[in-house]
Amino acid sequence: MSLTADDVKKIAHLARLGINPEDGVAYAKDLSDMLELMTQMAALDTEGVAPMAHPLDQAQRLRADLVTEADLRDKYQAIAPQVEAGLYLVPKVIE
Amino acid sequence: MENQSITELAKSLRAKHVSSVELAQIYLQRIKQHPELNCYISVTEEFALQQALAADVMLAKGEGSLLTGIPIAHKDIFCTEGVKTSCGSKMLDNFIAPYNATVVEKLNRAGAVMLGKLNMDEFAMGSSNETSYYGPVKNPWALAAVPGGSSGGSAAAVSARLAVCATGTDTGGSIRQPASHCGITGLKPTYGRVSRYGMIAYASSLDQGGPMTRSAEDAAVLLQAMAGYDDKDSTSVDQPVPDYSAGLNQSLQGVSIGLPKEFFGEGLDAGVAATLQAAVAEYQKLGATVKEVSIPNLKLAIPAYYVIAPAECSANLSRFDGVRFGYRCQNPEDLLDLYTRSRGEAFGKEVKRRILMGTYALSAGYYDAYYIKAQKIRRLISDDFKQALAEVDVLMGPVAPTTAFAAGEMIDDPIAMYLSDIYTIAVNLAGLPAMSVPAGFSGGKPVGLQIIGNYFAEQQLLNIAHQYQQITDWHQHIPKGFE
Numbered sequence A: 001m002s003l004t005a006d007d008v009k010k011i012a013h014l015a016r017l018g019i020n021p022e023d024g025v026a027y028a029k030d031l032s033d034m035l036e037l038m039t040q041m042a043a044l045d046t047e048g049v050a051p052m053a054h055p056l057d058q059a060q061r062l063r064a065d066l067v068t069e070a071d072l073r074d075k076y077q078a079i080a081p082q083v084e085a086g087l088y089l090v091p092k093v094i095e
Numbered sequence B: 001m002e003n004q005s006i007t008e009l010a011k012s013l014r015a016k017h018v019s020s021v022e023l024a025q026i027y028l029q030r031i032k033q034h035p036e037l038n039c040y041i042s043v044t045e046e047f048a049l050q051q052a053l054a055a056d057v058m059l060a061k062g063e064g065s066l067l068t069g070i071p072i073a074h075k076d077i078f079c080t081e082g083v084k085t086s087c088g089s090k091m092l093d094n095f096i097a098p099y100n101a102t103v104v105e106k107l108n109r110a111g112a113v114m115l116g117k118l119n120m121d122e123f124a125m126g127s128s129n130e131t132s133y134y135g136p137v138k139n140p141w142a143l144a145a146v147p148g149g150s151s152g153g154s155a156a157a158v159s160a161r162l163a164v165c166a167t168g169t170d171t172g173g174s175i176r177q178p179a180s181h182c183g184i185t186g187l188k189p190t191y192g193r194v195s196r197y198g199m200i201a202y203a204s205s206l207d208q209g210g211p212m213t214r215s216a217e218d219a220a221v222l223l224q225a226m227a228g229y230d231d232k233d234s235t236s237v238d239q240p241v242p243d244y245s246a247g248l249n250q251s252l253q254g255v256s257i258g259l260p261k262e263f264f265g266e267g268l269d270a271g272v273a274a275t276l277q278a279a280v281a282e283y284q285k286l287g288a289t290v291k292e293v294s295i296p297n298l299k300l301a302i303p304a305y306y307v308i309a310p311a312e313c314s315a316n317l318s319r320f321d322g323v324r325f326g327y328r329c330q331n332p333e334d335l336l337d338l339y340t341r342s343r344g345e346a347f348g349k350e351v352k353r354r355i356l357m358g359t360y361a362l363s364a365g366y367y368d369a370y371y372i373k374a375q376k377i378r379r380l381i382s383d384d385f386k387q388a389l390a391e392v393d394v395l396m397g398p399v400a401p402t403t404a405f406a407a408g409e410m411i412d413d414p415i416a417m418y419l420s421d422i423y424t425i426a427v428n429l430a431g432l433p434a435m436s437v438p439a440g441f442s443g444g445k446p447v448g449l450q451i452i453g454n455y456f457a458e459q460q461l462l463n464i465a466h467q468y469q470q471i472t473d474w475h476q477h478i479p480k481g482f483e
Helices: A005-014 A023-043 A075-076 B008-014 B020-033 B045-060 B103-111 B154-157 B176-182 B216-226 B270-285 B296-320 B334-347 B349-362 B367-391 B414-419 B422-430 B458-471
Strands: B040-043 B071-075 B114-117 B165-169 B185-188 B209-213 B256-259 B289-293 B394-398 B434-442 B445-452
Touching: A005 A023, A005 A075, A005 B349, A023 B296, A023 B349, A023 B414, B008 B020, B008 B045, B008 B216, B020 B040, B020 B045, B020 B071, B020 B114, B020 B289, B020 B422, B020 B445, B040 B103, B040 B154, B040 B367, B045 B434, B071 B103, B103 B114, B103 B216, B114 B154, B114 B414, B154 B165, B154 B209, B154 B270, B154 B367, B154 B434, B176 B185, B176 B216, B176 B434, B176 B445, B185 B216, B209 B216, B216 B434, B216 B458, B256 B367, B270 B289, B270 B394, B270 B434, B270 B445, B270 B458, B296 B367, B296 B414, B296 B422, B394 B422, B414 B445, B422 B445, B434 B458
Parallel strands: B071 B114, B071 B165, B256 B289, B256 B394
Antiparallel strands: B040 B114, B165 B209, B185 B209, B185 B434, B394 B445, B434 B445
């Protein structure tokens, strides 16, 4: 499996990740090398094997639906790039 | 003073041979004298002296734990309230953590004194500490060599006596490999043993924090304070924490050691292999028996890991969007430009590579072929370890195929770097605990022996490492220039 600079551009868009156009070819090569490595996996028969998500096969723990956090909005917003009146500011989304 | 163990220092502090403030000053002075290693991203002098003063007050009242007044440093992946927590990235260069990681909270409560935050590969992605935004860390044993990664700052600092002990994290070998390359003792606990709350996530089903120390005896003390169930980490395991130090004096008579044949095959450096053989022979002198075992699917650990870890990384790192914290690009045109440029300008090459790989592996049409396939292989590898550990008590083998390699040697060849993780990443996939213990030198550089145990067998691993450290002195060697 070999990827092109154009593929990288598409993947980068999915990840909302800026890539310099001049680096596209290098990333395409690196990713193709990684995919080449991954073709080794196909050789192994894994029919009937259950995918493993947690090393101890634990289920996600649930907790009571109670408020446990204090209101720390001001503290958290103090480190935000841009806030106003308790709101995080981003460029205009709706025209 | 710089060579005393945590237990010895605790005695010195109580006997008033030294105060906690004096001890902190000794270490802060040493840190200033050795900027060449670049192990620290932040030195928190004021903070350290405040904590040391408080420790002295506690000690004067006869209170405190073994860690009270002991100078420690944290890998810069652990959130420390009021202190920059960069994760080695430009993305978080301006990030002052608003809360403490559970591990930090526990160590603060134990009275440990934080000297600063340690350098690391960016977002813990790397095996050489060369991907850090703050520049590479050097290996105290050979300045031209890498210290290993991603906890390279932690390993170099402990080895060079720029901290008594340190925290690290291990997703694919990031505690054990730098511990091996820098000649210190490192332990990756069982997945779920140490809370991940406030530990910046890379690959959540693999990440695990652990102690990086000079000896197994010190590691027992540090792990004791770090381990335990945490409500705030939904993958934390609710299991009692045994008294690790109390388990350090068990005889190794009859303990069975398995040597996985795949760990000693092609690609293992001859000098490393000879060093490990000598270490295993020491264990036989201690009464242990040795047997060959097999991890048949070991080779597939690399492709499986480099699907699973990047997939989880691409999801975890999506939180860095330039909106709530961290880096934001200048004058974004619109929201898409804000996301894309903030991330593009602030993430380094290796992080980008893994986000791209993970995004691809999780995208529609490829998910089953890559992610699900890798998770199935993960189970087969885990089963291989279960099988081997049903035959023997622990497994032993190399941590890395070679000693610390030269800086710059592999940074432009990511695949070669990934392949060097072969002996460590399989253990993360299985979620087992494992250690790196100094076992000698090859070509003047340290070699670590990896000891892998069953789930929650940290106490047994620490004892096995400690017994070896009673009859060898490899863990006491100090790199030249750092005595």
